[in-house]
Amino acid sequence: MKKKIEKIILEALEEINEDLESEALENPTVETKLFGDGGALDSLALVSVITEIEESVHEEFDKHITIADEKAMSMKHSPFGTVGSLRDYVETLLSVS
Numbered sequence: 001m002k003k004k005i006e007k008i009i010l011e012a013l014e015e016i017n018e019d020l021e022s023e024a025l026e027n028p029t030v031e032t033k034l035f036g037d038g039g040a041l042d043s044l045a046l047v048s049v050i051t052e053i054e055e056s057v058h059e060e061f062d063k064h065i066t067i068a069d070e071k072a073m074s075m076k077h078s079p080f081g082t083v084g085s086l087r088d089y090v091e092t093l094l095s096v097s
Contacts, residue, residue: 012052030084
């Protein structure tokens with residue numbers, strides 16, 4: 001499941017980067033910084049990526065998840081820091097839904 005989620009996130013980043021043309025997102029990896037200090041995404045781009053990921057997760061796993069919720073916003077370490085942290089958070093959401 002982890003690889004499928006990672007692929008979904010990377011594809012969402014590649015899609016948004018067609019508009020952003022950010023060097024940081026040209027070849028995203030699990031270490032790619034997404035949001036926050038040194039992140040490649042501003043808040044609007046992050047919302048677009050989250051929406052795309054939620055839709056793709058629904059198509060792939062037939063489950064509805066909400067990534068940007070109160071739990072995510074109150075975590076000590078933001079799940080939006082890197083591709084890897086977001087992947088792990090999505091995996092957690094899928095395992096409890």
